[in-house]
Amino acid sequence: MGLTSSAVVEAPRPEVFAWFQRPGAIVRLTPPWMPVRIKREATDLADGTAVLGFPLGLDWVARHSGAVAPAQFVDELDSAPLRWLVHWRHTHDFEEVPPNRTRVIDRIDSNVPAVMLRSMLAYRHRQLADDLAARDRAIEAGMRPLTVAMTGSHGTIGTALAALLTTNGHRVIRLVRGQAEGPDERRWDVETPDANLLQGVDAVIHLAGASIAGRFTPEHRKAVRDSRIGPTRQLARLAAETTDGPQVFVSASAIGYYGPDRGDEPLTEGSSRGDGFLASLVEDWEQATEPAAAAGLRVVNVRTGLAQTPAGGVLQLQYPLFAAGLGGPLGDGQQWQAWIGIDDLADIYHRCLYDADLSGPINAAAPEPVRNDEYSATLARVLHRPALLRVPALGPRLILGKEGTDELALASQRVLPRRLTDLGHTFRHPDLESALRHLLGRPVKAG
Known part of the structure; x- marks a missing residue:
């Protein structure tokens, strides 16, 4: 059986x-x-x-074959035992649509049911x-190809x-803890990084750090701090000292800076620091980038909200529960959730590389935060399930303890991306429902 699907995109066929x-x-x-992981990419479509x-x-x-640039390429399943059960031939066609658009056509010949x-x-x-x-927006704003060193690239x-x-079109050099493999990896000793680690690099994106999720025991607090403060400071110092090194240093940060509960206060980059472990951690984490800023590098601290993707984080945990009809609001459901779709978050990090107007802390959150009960209702609606099973605060406290629950599960932060909106930033999914529909493959049906 076969399936053909097409769409027109706003770009010339060669591009x-x-x-x-x-x-x-x-x-x-x-x-x-x-449930798939990309273990290796094809280096040649032919x-x-x-x-x-x-x-x-x-x-x-x-296995790729039949490439005729810029018109077509083919991939076929070529591995046992799957090929004994599944027939698969996927032809990718690209047709010109004057003046400068392209019709992308996918023709799949397979015994996999078309509905799947x-x-x-x-x-x-x-x-x-x-x-x-x-x-296109990035190019219009002055983007040029860069060499970017990145920690946490496999998260x-x-x-x-x-x-x-x-x-x-950028080159990404992955800074890895283990043995480097190939020219696009470099071994990163967290405590004593090699003096040449950032040689020839235009920018650094620093994402690495132990997961904050967990019971806030002394051991957990230490692991979280030790994985962020020292390594960030060492990397920032190295960036500052490297000849022919980076001019931009972009470091992950978190909206935990604002504290676990600020009521209905709109929180922008100019808002004061809140209370609690995470607020203190984030303040020290951001200060650890100071050696780079003092040396004249443009430093950006990306205060990230709840990143939405079923591939990881909170949504990965909630998705199966809500899909089974077992989801619902947490506690009284009135806590604010500052969320951000994974692709919008990637766009923000990308913008930090080329936009000279971005420096210091920026809030990486969607412009429309929601309360937890609205989040729950939206996720349930997207999945066509009820959201009636309210989860009492006692539930997460059994796992996270009181402090972990207050700072993570029940945290209420009405964070707004003021710096980005002032710059006219375009969000792919400014509202929660459109973001979840895209990420979960549940778009609104036409008609």
């Missing part, structure tokens, strides 16, 4: 085909709700191989169109961001 040829394309196009890891140790090996493929293809087309539109945010950067 669209070139986008597919760059590293990161398959990562950007893989729906985040699918004769390359991509490897996708599925549960139970199954590898989907996609439609949401995947719809996601791919939306994601491609959105990525190309974001690229949930880092994976999405690295792929966005490479498909935009």
